[in-house]
Amino acid sequence: MAGAAPRFAADAMLARLARWLRVLGWDTTFEPGLADPELVFLANEQRRILLTRDRHLLRELKPHRAHEVRSDAPLEQLRDLVLSLRLEPPAELFTRCTVCNTLLSEPLSQEQRDELLPPDVRALPGPARRCPGCGRLYWQGSHARRMRAALERTLSGWLPS
Numbered sequence: 001m002a003g004a005a006p007r008f009a010a011d012a013m014l015a016r017l018a019r020w021l022r023v024l025g026w027d028t029t030f031e032p033g034l035a036d037p038e039l040v041f042l043a044n045e046q047r048r049i050l051l052t053r054d055r056h057l058l059r060e061l062k063p064h065r066a067h068e069v070r071s072d073a074p075l076e077q078l079r080d081l082v083l084s085l086r087l088e089p090p091a092e093l094f095t096r097c098t099v100c101n102t103l104l105s106e107p108l109s110q111e112q113r114d115e116l117l118p119p120d121v122r123a124l125p126g127p128a129r130r131c132p133g134c135g136r137l138y139w140q141g142s143h144a145r146r147m148r149a150a151l152e153r154t155l156s157g158w159l160p161s
């Protein structure tokens, strides 16, 4: 699946997978309040790949594009998805808000860092960004490093170093 970045619609059971997909920069809707027919309608209309563990949904509602999730573990779910759709790794992690799916801003200037970031993280190397949707701040701290390490363990050799 080379070329355009994939877009996904995750069902209500897949909150953690949706979060990993957003870490990788992929546009992923997660609206656990939607009924199945609404979820399928939204995925079809927005040309998203529907991610679900629900075989009944796949059989009965026949989404145009779908991937059946089989594992219980979010990182295994991610690996299975990447391998079966042959997804290409992003150039950079953490370009999309993991909470609200909005693309993050350009990296903050030094002035913005001083104004917005907690004092102990202002001096960290690497870009810090802000979500224009919900205001959440992202920086390259230990949390981001742990998430990157988990991705590297899960998909060995896949991410560019």
Ligand SMILES: [Zn+2]
Pocket (backbone or CB within 6 Å): 097, 098, 099, 100, 101, 102, 131, 132, 133, 134, 135, 136
């Ligand atoms: Zn956000």
